[in-house]
Amino acid sequence: MAGSFRLGTRGSPLALVQAGMVRDALIAAHGWEDVEIVVIRTTGDRVQDRALAEIGGKALWTKELDRALLAGEVDACVHSMKDVETIRPPEIAIAAMLERADVRDRLIGADSIADLRHNAVVGTSSPRRAAQLGRLRPDVKTVLFRGNVDTRLGKLAVGDVDATLLAAAGLGRLGRHDTGVAVPFDQMLPAPAQGAVGIETLVDGPARALVAAIDHAPTHRAVAAERALLAALAADCHSPVAALAINEGEQVYLRAQLLTERGDEVVEGALRGGDEVGAALAHDLLARAPAAVRRLFAG
Numbered sequence: 001m002a003g004s005f006r007l008g009t010r011g012s013p014l015a016l017v018q019a020g021m022v023r024d025a026l027i028a029a030h031g032w033e034d035v036e037i038v039v040i041r042t043t044g045d046r047v048q049d050r051a052l053a054e055i056g057g058k059a060l061w062t063k064e065l066d067r068a069l070l071a072g073e074v075d076a077c078v079h080s081m082k083d084v085e086t087i088r089p090p091e092i093a094i095a096a097m098l099e100r101a102d103v104r105d106r107l108i109g110a111d112s113i114a115d116l117r118h119n120a121v122v123g124t125s126s127p128r129r130a131a132q133l134g135r136l137r138p139d140v141k142t143v144l145f146r147g148n149v150d151t152r153l154g155k156l157a158v159g160d161v162d163a164t165l166l167a168a169a170g171l172g173r174l175g176r177h178d179t180g181v182a183v184p185f186d187q188m189l190p191a192p193a194q195g196a197v198g199i200e201t202l203v204d205g206p207a208r209a210l211v212a213a214i215d216h217a218p219t220h221r222a223v224a225a226e227r228a229l230l231a232a233l234a235a236d237c238h239s240p241v242a243a244l245a246i247n248e249g250e251q252v253y254l255r256a257q258l259l260t261e262r263g264d265e266v267v268e269g270a271l272r273g274g275d276e277v278g279a280a281l282a283h284d285l286l287a288r289a290p291a292a293v294r295r296l297f298a299g
């Protein structure tokens with residue numbers, strides 16, 4: 001490759017740490033002297049006062065990065081896989097994923113969900129977290145909470161809310177391993193693809209194989225199963241859906257949960273299998289879902 005490899009990324013502190021991890025992995029795999037990091041500003045970074053779901057969804061984070069990739073301004077783009085839509089442009093491939101970090105959520109502001117004060121106010125803009133919280137604690141109110149990790153922790157510190165929930169992976173990558181407490185899976189199953197960093201390239205071209213050299217296959221397989229479930233559900237960022245695939249040899253054990261907005265109704269299930277497991281579990285859940293849940297996943 002002539003010149004240094006160019007890696008596109010958003011400019012948030014977390015995105016820059018993740019891009020640095022990808023750069024280091026590429027340098028180690030290929031013995032390159034350097035990788036150029038190209039910061040691309042996205043609509044999602046500019047609009048901070050409305051829920052992601054309300055203003056256009058996950059495309060807000062990917063659109064500008066996709067454009068730079070398609071225009072040949074960068075060789076690859078780094079994403080939190082959680083923020084990448086299920087349906088991608090046909091010219092773009094998920095070439096690799098880094099090994100997944102801690103997939104759990106962390107609660108900041110109380111020792112546990114049970115310990116939240118009566119009628120506590122929790123800041124989150126995630127339909128999944130709001131629904132799961134509503135299911136466990138119907139008295140708790142959730143309010144819109146956006147901005148990067150530091151912005152959210154700042155709002156918590158000044159008392160705008162009693163508590164908030166953030167992904168352990170993001171906190172850890174920002175050096176905040178000790179912020180808050182981990183919420184166990186049985187209380188809060190994570191978002192599909194939470195904790196996974198992905199690298200996209202063009203389908204055709206030399207970058208794809210270069211990036212594939214740093215792929216962590218078990219992470220890729222697990223996240224692919226979670227994304228296949230989302231695709232079969234026709235779910236988007238409005239959808240209160242949780243899913244987690246655990247590797248078992250060449251197979252995965254996929255767990256998932258669909259909820260109503262306040263978590264009054266829920267359907268959950270699990271399935272073990274290969275490539276088909278995401279779609280199969282989606283169909284099983286939809287078949288068993290209460291009407292109020294199925295309505296949210298009408299696609």
Ligand SMILES: NCc1[nH]cc(CCC(=O)O)c1CC(=O)O
Pocket residue numbers: 080081082083165166167168169170171193194195196197
């Ligand atoms: N939607 C925002 C977002 N996208 C990825 C992460 C954290 C890192 C990850 O899950 O890989 C976060 C913040 C959060 O949910 O706390």
